[in-house]
Amino acid sequence: MTKILALFLALLLPLASPALAQNTRDPLPSWNDGPAKQAILDFVAKTTKEGGPDFVPYDERIAVFDQDGTLWVEHPMYTQVIYCLDRVSVVAKEKPDLKEKEPFKTVLSGNREAIEKLSWDDLDKILSATLSGMPVDQFQDEVKKWLKTAKHPRWDKAYTELVYQPMLEAMAYLRMGAEYKTYIVTGGGQDFVRVFSPLTYGIQPEQVVGTAEGTKFSYDKSGRPFLTKEPKLLLNDNFAGKPEGIHMMIGRRPYAAFGNSTGDQQMLEYTTAGKGPRLGMLVLHDDAKREYAYGPAQGLPDTKVGTFTQALYDEAKQKGWIVISMKDDWRRLFPFEPLPPQNP
Amino acid sequence: MTKILALFLALLLPLASPALAQNTRDPLPSWNDGPAKQAILDFVAKTTKEGGPDFVPYDERIAVFDQDGTLWVEHPMYTQVIYCLDRVSVVAKEKPDLKEKEPFKTVLSGNREAIEKLSWDDLDKILSATLSGMPVDQFQDEVKKWLKTAKHPRWDKAYTELVYQPMLEAMAYLRMGAEYKTYIVTGGGQDFVRVFSPLTYGIQPEQVVGTAEGTKFSYDKSGRPFLTKEPKLLLNDNFAGKPEGIHMMIGRRPYAAFGNSTGDQQMLEYTTAGKGPRLGMLVLHDDAKREYAYGPAQGLPDTKVGTFTQALYDEAKQKGWIVISMKDDWRRLFPFEPLPPQNP
Numbered sequence: 001m002t003k004i005l006a007l008f009l010a011l012l013l014p015l016a017s018p019a020l021a022q023n024t025r026d027p028l029p030s031w032n033d034g035p036a037k038q039a040i041l042d043f044v045a046k047t048t049k050e051g052g053p054d055f056v057p058y059d060e061r062i063a064v065f066d067q068d069g070t071l072w073v074e075h076p077m078y079t080q081v082i083y084c085l086d087r088v089s090v091v092a093k094e095k096p097d098l099k100e101k102e103p104f105k106t107v108l109s110g111n112r113e114a115i116e117k118l119s120w121d122d123l124d125k126i127l128s129a130t131l132s133g134m135p136v137d138q139f140q141d142e143v144k145k146w147l148k149t150a151k152h153p154r155w156d157k158a159y160t161e162l163v164y165q166p167m168l169e170a171m172a173y174l175r176m177g178a179e180y181k182t183y184i185v186t187g188g189g190q191d192f193v194r195v196f197s198p199l200t201y202g203i204q205p206e207q208v209v210g211t212a213e214g215t216k217f218s219y220d221k222s223g224r225p226f227l228t229k230e231p232k233l234l235l236n237d238n239f240a241g242k243p244e245g246i247h248m249m250i251g252r253r254p255y256a257a258f259g260n261s262t263g264d265q266q267m268l269e270y271t272t273a274g275k276g277p278r279l280g281m282l283v284l285h286d287d288a289k290r291e292y293a294y295g296p297a298q299g300l301p302d303t304k305v306g307t308f309t310q311a312l313y314d315e316a317k318q319k320g321w322i323v324i325s326m327k328d329d330w331r332r333l334f335p336f337e338p339l340p341p342q343n344p
Numbered sequence: 345m346t347k348i349l350a351l352f353l354a355l356l357l358p359l360a361s362p363a364l365a366q367n368t369r370d371p372l373p374s375w376n377d378g379p380a381k382q383a384i385l386d387f388v389a390k391t392t393k394e395g396g397p398d399f400v401p402y403d404e405r406i407a408v409f410d411q412d413g414t415l416w417v418e419h420p421m422y423t424q425v426i427y428c429l430d431r432v433s434v435v436a437k438e439k440p441d442l443k444e445k446e447p448f449k450t451v452l453s454g455n456r457e458a459i460e461k462l463s464w465d466d467l468d469k470i471l472s473a474t475l476s477g478m479p480v481d482q483f484q485d486e487v488k489k490w491l492k493t494a495k496h497p498r499w500d501k502a503y504t505e506l507v508y509q510p511m512l513e514a515m516a517y518l519r520m521g522a523e524y525k526t527y528i529v530t531g532g533g534q535d536f537v538r539v540f541s542p543l544t545y546g547i548q549p550e551q552v553v554g555t556a557e558g559t560k561f562s563y564d565k566s567g568r569p570f571l572t573k574e575p576k577l578l579l580n581d582n583f584a585g586k587p588e589g590i591h592m593m594i595g596r597r598p599y600a601a602f603g604n605s606t607g608d609q610q611m612l613e614y615t616t617a618g619k620g621p622r623l624g625m626l627v628l629h630d631d632a633k634r635e636y637a638y639g640p641a642q643g644l645p646d647t648k649v650g651t652f653t654q655a656l657y658d659e660a661k662q663k664g665w666i667v668i669s670m671k672d673d674w675r676r677l678f679p680f681e682p683l684p685p686q687n688p
Contacts, residue, residue, distance in 0.1 A: 251549030
């Protein structure tokens with residue numbers, strides 16, 4: 001009988017071992033021990049505990065993540081804006097009258113200082129001219145091609161390598177360890193982010209909600225249907241547009257929301273106003289040495305891109321949202337870095 | 345050694361048997377044997393055969409279904425329109441000036457003949473007045489409550505019971521037997537359909553794409569954020585709006601599309617214009633005895649709701665889309681009916 005039992009156990013063990021290994025492995029190795037890491041572990045533990053008071057049904061498990069500054073580097077400028085600035089010369093070849101028009105003339109001049117001084121209104125004109133007018137397939141090919149060659153000046157790495165390893169781990173843990181559906185909810189262009197989100201974040205296009213312009217259905221000469229990107233804004237997925245976009249694209253309130261700026265305020269408010277356990281987290285960029293430091297919360301420098309106000313910081317403290325200190329809470333920043341020892 | 349082998353097999357068998365049973369059970373019992381049923385079986389077989397020429401990667405497996413007339417009964421009028429007509433009296437209590445305005449006055453008169461003669465423009469006014477202006481949560485509660493009591497006059501059944509069992513089987517087979525993500529892509533209101541789609545179809549809100557109006561984020565007196573439904577059309581999910589909506593909400597081309605009217609034409613064109621194996625299917629309502637008969641394709645009566653033109657029928661034949669004859673291809677229509685013998 002002992003022999004049979006031993007055999008039985010030997011046969012079962014290979015099936016059981018992955019689960020055992022998972023329970024003992026740290027799912028968030030790139031986070032230093034502290035309140036931010038603990039908040040994620042606690043949230044997963046209580047919302048997945050069957051029969052517990054905070055159990056969340058599987059179908060309702062939705063977690064949303066801002067992208068710029070939350071999942072990847074947004075300084076000195078949003079990656080999509082850099083893409084659009086790079087595209088101006090291509091678009092100007094097709095539409096030569098743009099060459100003499102501002103703000104395109106400034107961009108084509110190559111004068112860095114002047115380009116950095118362009119207003120958000122100017123940048124909006126550049127985005128509109130470079131993100132619409134082409135077939136959807138062509139746009140996707142152009143973005144793919146650009147991402148392969150463009151590099152961030154500080155690290156000399158592709159932009160898709162400058163993603164935060166701690167957030168990749170948090171997303172993977174929510175997704176695989178707790179069966180949450182993870183969504184990106186970004187002020188960036190939905191079509192732009194969808195191009196690289198599957199390989200960069202493991203997030204499929206249908207789980208990317210972003211600023212969205214319309215498309216137009218038509219037929220080519222051979223009668224084959226195709227979609228053209230139109231300069232018609234359907235969703236401005238920033239500030240109040242984030243919960244509005246979540247309602248349109250997902251249709252229900254998330255249980256967890258991650259952001260890093262005032263553009264994420266309403267998304268966190270909407271998420272954490274729901275009944276039951278909710279998690280709101282904000283990345284504070286307080287790490288000039290390893291990345292950038294900007295606020296102006298907590299006396300950090302006020303910069304053009306990614307505003308984290310003191311009012312947002314105070315609201316976080318008051319509402320129980322967790323502020324992630326990049327300096328203190330993240331053991332390493334990028335996947336290409338080695339894992340240093342835990343902070344004391 | 346034989347003993348050990350026998351024990352080994354005995355231990356493995358319970359693990360293997362569900363898969364064996366699945367392979368021998370008919371996944372589409374409510375379909376008569378014929379080209380329509382066979383087309384679904386063939387599509388699943390070839391797109392899931394690993395290493396085969398028509399294999400579709402898991403992440404790309406998307407199947408889209410129109411709702412009205414494809415998944416549930418749309419005659420004598422779309423269910424959502426009946427809901428809106430029923431709501432007019434409630435809305436008129438809140439906004440008494442509507443009582444003297446057309447088309448509301450006609451609806452409130454209760455004169456059936458006059459109501460049936462209302463134009464689509466009139467109905468649009470009624471939809472707009474009854475589907476917006478309230479908080480999202482309140483709207484969902486109202487629809488839920490209505491669905492519990494409202495009955496279809498012909499069958500005296502709840503509208504959510506009047507779903508086509510063969511399509512429920514096709515959806516479940518694609519979803520569970522072949523790991524397709526199944527989406528509803530409906531001309532009906534996205535918020536309306538999302539209320540009942542999880543329990544009725546096993547389709548979660550985030551996989552319902554429909555005609556969508558915007559919402560507005562604001563705070564109540566206690567500072568709690570909420571969303572109000574606004575009369576601002578973002579997506580008219582009909583005709584060319586269907587592929588446009590698919591691009592916005594899903595972000596890639598489906599492999600299979602099911603519809604029943606000219607409103608689904610562009611969705612089927614877009615779906616089947618993709619490379620590799622694609623499946624396009626159209627339900628033809630040619631069964632006046634068990635349901636309704638309308639076209640005007642194939643000489644069927646031309647009715648107000650759900651137009652299947654001869655041109656669409658001809659396009660289907662030319663493009664290799666499968667026309668499902670309700671009369672011939674569906675062995676039973678509704679889940680509450682017993683399963684009759686196979687057609688000879």
